[in-house]
Amino acid sequence: MTGFRDLRHNHDFTVLWVGQTVSELGTRVSMFVFPLVTYAVTGSALLAGIAGGLELLGTAIALLPGGLLADRVHRRRVMRGAAGLGVLLYASLVVAGVLGALTVPHLFVVGVLTGMCAGVFAPAEMSAVRAVVPREQLPTALSQQQARQHVAGLVGGPLGGALYSVTRWFPFLFDALTFAVSWVMLGRIRTDLAPAARPDDADDADAVRRRARDDVAEGFRFQWSRPFFRTMMAWGMCSNLVINALFTAATVRLIQAGFAPWSIGLVETAAGVCGVLGALAAPRIIQRTPTGVLTVVVAWSFVPLLVPLVFWNNPAVVMLSLSTGVFLNPAGNAGIGSYKMSITPPEIVGRVQATGQFLSWSTMPLAPVLGGALLAVLGGPAAMAALVVLCALVALIPTLSRTVRSVPRPSEWAQATTDEAPAVELAVA
Template identity: 70%
Template sequence: MVETPLHRNHDFTVLWVGQTVNLLGTRVSMFVFPLVAYALTGSALLAGLAGAAELLGTALALLPAGVVADRVDRRRVLRWAAGSGVVLYASLVVAVALDALTLAHLLVVGVLTGAAAGLFAPAENAAIPAVVPTSQLPSALSRNAARERVADLVGGPLGGALYAVGRAAPFLFDAVTFALAWVLLGRLRTDLRPTPRTSATRGSARRDLIAGFRFVWSRPLFRTLAVWGMGANLAVNAVFVAATLRLVQDGFPAWQIGLVETAAGLSGIAGAVVAPRLIACVRTGRLTVVVAWSFVPLLLPMVCWSHPAVVAAALALGVFLNPAGNAGIAAYRMSVTPPELVGRVQSVSQFLSWSTMPLAPVLAGALLAGLGGRATVAALAVLTALVALLPTLSRAVRDVPRPDAWAAQADWTGAGGRQRLPAGAQAQPRLEGAAGDRREPAGAAPGHP
């Protein structure tokens, strides 16, 4: 049977376009929130809190969102998340028009829209395997990685331009993007309801959540990737922060420092374009190990030279393989996870991966204050190398094959009623909460947020 190409797959296109406009609105709001908070209060601290509100809401929502994604019709969850964004951002437009906007209102909207994003992510991740065949998962997730990079590049400048028009303009744009996503998601045709649940587990959200953690932690591959994702996200994001702060300390103008982010973003887009070919040609385990080590040699020039051109070249080259690493391991995790557990496994993995990211600026700042620029980059290079040893020394990671062999390793009950297991694996007892493992995570490959 000939598979429908992704660009002609109606439901994947709806999901992709819907989340693309949704993501663009989110990036605009993340850029604008600190500016509005500072204009309201004149406090840099409160502006920083406003910028963190959305991330906090997402982190808080991820774990329960995985349970929801495995219990409720995912189409309804996706539309509810998009619709809540319309209402929340419209409330800010009204508040600005009435000259009644307060910091508390802004923070509440930030947290709640972040929670909506956290609710959306596991539901979308659980929906993708339902609308895309396993052989096309790497390409589908590579396209998702590309849209994130594009949103990162466009969101800031667009947010700044809209803010220059008027304080309400960015919020109106956000409301419109969420409304468009809500309309598009209503056109999904695939049945996205989760598989029927047993009566013994219905209603036990805590048991369902534990089942997701247990599934990730009981498998050596997923467990290794989870720990590696936590360490790699801490180290790599600390590198980005430290490199930027070092350039600031050395007196380079803001426009030159901004080119570092631009170079990294463009490289990420290019990496997403070639990711499907890389994933198809290289064993996924080996590709993961290469990604784990990709930043280490590139940090050596940064130890010796603090210059925007050197930093931009090093970080751009390091980011290039990230989309392939993220998409490859995330697609493999989806393909071998039981369908009724996909939402929880994705949310648990994403939550663990995100858990260390808020510590990255703290680590970078502390090292710069205590060691200075050159020693800080050297220390982070050593940390990145130590973290890279985790997947390198794990046979479970190294042995992950190319996509054409993934189907034979699916760890779930197939249509014939028999559990399909990786070669040489022993059958696992049935998990509580099961009816019969992404950015990003089982510990996603590291990525600059």
């Protein structure tokens, strides 16, 4: 907790974090309510399911352009522009709700566009964190962001349900207000968030001739040319696929067995609580453990915990296994994420963050398909056994990489950054 106390003295990070904590809570409320409103309007489970995924679709679409903007436009303007557009979009749903004119096309358009706002906002926010937080406090800063996400996920559903019970459009009013709070808080940031100057930006004519496609490709080239970043890209894509398939398969298997919905819901609640606790413990874990070792441990953490699911299909067993596995995730995400930020040149940090997140998310839509297919083809126990094997194979990706294993503690990152060129080019062992 010492790291969290230290960051309280960082005015700009506190302002950024508070604003986005409020905004993220509003977003989770809306994501929970979109399917409910759509089903109430149409009676279609299919359309309700589509509504639930539109925000994520919009985010994925906008991530790469968002990374480009974060490295080319003043970050505060980008973030305030996205927050201001969020206010207008959700206000439009409030007006439609008050007038009794809420329609599915309107809901779908707002879902996609607010997701695009999030996709534009995220790389600019990460670039801003890099600018306002000293290198040694990056792990704590990203741990706080992990805590924010888990708290919003834990509270967003119940709060959304309570607001929805008042009237259909009330959750959208709440989200519009949270975007407004974010817009106001962003205006209080004192640090200059202008993008770092590039050597080729000195000549305006050359800068004008640079094409956006080449700028976006630079983020990919930077990561692909370095074994460390290549390994993390591959691991992120495979890990998101398998872990999300695991959660899907475990949940569907409980539904097939006829367990009460409230008992199945406790699995997600327990995972959220463990995620919050893990985020609180993350700074201490990160500071005391070499980041490479921590990454490998996190990669393997789910493997032994999944073994009981092969033999028992019970909410209590699933809750214990999955929530325990979630506990280390915030430390792993914050540790390796802050190291990646610390060794990325400031002038391309937005694009590198955006491309990494885009690739990691690219496999997530396939996760429910994989989990459901394994259950349908193999049955419950065999599907869980297959997922255990897949988790072990995915864990080998960072384990076999010398560039990952050799990442030191945060206190030694400065030296690692000085030696970055030879260190990053080490081959996979």
